[in-house]
Amino acid sequence: MLGHQTVFSTGTDEHGMKIQQAAAAEGLTPLELCDRTSTRFRELFDLCDIGYTDFVRTTEERHKAVARAVWTKLASEQLIYLGNYAGWYSVPDETFVPEAQTVAGVRKRDGAPCKLSLESGHELEWVEQPNYKFKLPLFKEKLLQWLDSQPATVAPQNRLAWTVQEVGQMKATSDADDLSVSRLTQYLQWGIPTPNDPSHVMYVWLDALTNYLTVSQVPVHKLSEVKKTGAKPEFPALDGQVFSAWPADYHIIGKDILKFHAIYWPAFLLGAGLAPPKRVIAHGHWTVNGQKMSKSKGNGVDPFDRVAVHGVDAVRYFLFRDSQLDSDCDYSDTRVTDLFNGELAAAFGNLLSRVFARALLQPANQPSATLSSSPSSAQTADDLAAWAFVPSKLDGTAWTRSDAIQVLPPIAQELHDKLNQLPSLVHEAYTDAQFARGITAVLFSIQCCNRAFTIVEPWTLAKTIREGALKNEPVNETALTQLRAMLYLTLETLRIASLCLLPVLPRSMTAALNHLSIPADQRLAQHIFSSPLVSGTLLPAAGGSVVVFPSTRRANPVTTGAAATQSGKPAKTKQKKQKDSSS
């Protein structure tokens, strides 16, 4: 949106016990399972217009090299040492079970009290094994410093507070909070072997997090040469032309992996002499009827399925418009359609339709024409060119918004002001990942324009002009200039709104901008003010009906008689979607 060269990276984290077990359960090799899953994600991204410049799989060789390099660097800094890991181990499940996932029980063999896995119910053994450990608490102060810096490094506020608390509770003086970063290969094989010790594989998170360095093109072969330079380590461009996108401007993650991204990850980076990310944004999860989605409840929502039902942009719009960062949000098919129909179709889409109406544009641009000239015959290009373009002032010069509002009622001034403030409002909101806030602001402008449209009544002005033409009277210049001004202002409103919503609804907004004849190279935030619509620009779309968001509401089939309402007037029917029953 801003036109900056950006690395948009995503990918799949493919190592670890869970993958190993899931693959075994299906009789697949881990890699086969990952191939399938990874492909599935990319299919979804393609389907949903989710762009990325890199998709990294942690099983790729380029990534393994980075992970190994980071490990080696941390080890050389004396931050990783061979220690012991002790924990509850379930032999049948082949996994360590966190304390929180255990429950007191009785051993079958001799009836002695023991611990059971909450998940599987299997008996647990207390196992101690050699593990490599990372001196996490060493970074307590630096982490707190990082967390305290501005602009906020962790957002939203509640997540930052949590992170600060977690780090604050770390015992800096003991090794109790040292982080286990490897597993013996006898327990876990599906991982990256630790450099210099094939009997361990790297802990999945240390492995996975370094993917960000992989995609950032950090020259890890130079990692050993990085020198610590105080609190703000810089990566020196040793060979003079090293390009690296690191540090990341944003990590967009779910709240479930905040600990890894906001505590472990910056600590690893600081340990390796690299800069921590600039910002970690943690969003909530989607619920269904207030409940977590889970396999056991079978209440998951399948995005492929929902997109097939509602359309990509209806789903995208809902996800951005109806969510907030700091808490979980509820998925609802009804909300998807209500928002689509109410805000996109009725407010935005309909405004686009009204401004492209021939009944308004032709009188505005071809005031001498008598409308009945071509009631049924197909329109020729010449015919269209005679009136389908962005209106100009009466003297033929180009409108500006400032000029247009001069000839319109005060509501136009209000709209003008809103539009002037919109870009910064949206930018601010998007910057903080407060998408709903930005979208709402856009909507207010659209709503204001609809209101202005109603107040100015361009159809009445058009009628005045048409009737004048029929009577061969001189054109009513007041009506004409107002009509043109209102249409121009509306077109500008739509252009600005479309640019603001382009990242949210790339497909639909591209269509809208095409209709508005906005050149492809004038669709960035900077063009909102720098490149207004130019009077005279052809609007070929005006020839037909312009529908960017086809409403899914159905009119009551009143004409068939059966459904006529008691009151005798057409009922304002809203399609009530079936109750959420997503599979």
Place this chain on the structure above:
RNA sequence: GGCGGCGUAGCUCAGCUGGUCAGAGCGGGGAUCUCAUAAGUCCCAGGUCGGAGGUUCGAGUCCUCCCGCCGCCA
């Protein structure tokens, strides 16, 4: 059990450092225009701002306690 958060109109939520803060949207009810995708616009919510105290000239907005949810940790 500890720590933290939340609890504002039927629903989803705005309300920053205390004084137009009692609001928006949706749903629901009513009216109206006709350019437009049966779309638009306008009017209608009398809600003890979870409860009880307290600080203050004045508190959804600060403090204490209680109730109810939720998260993390143990």
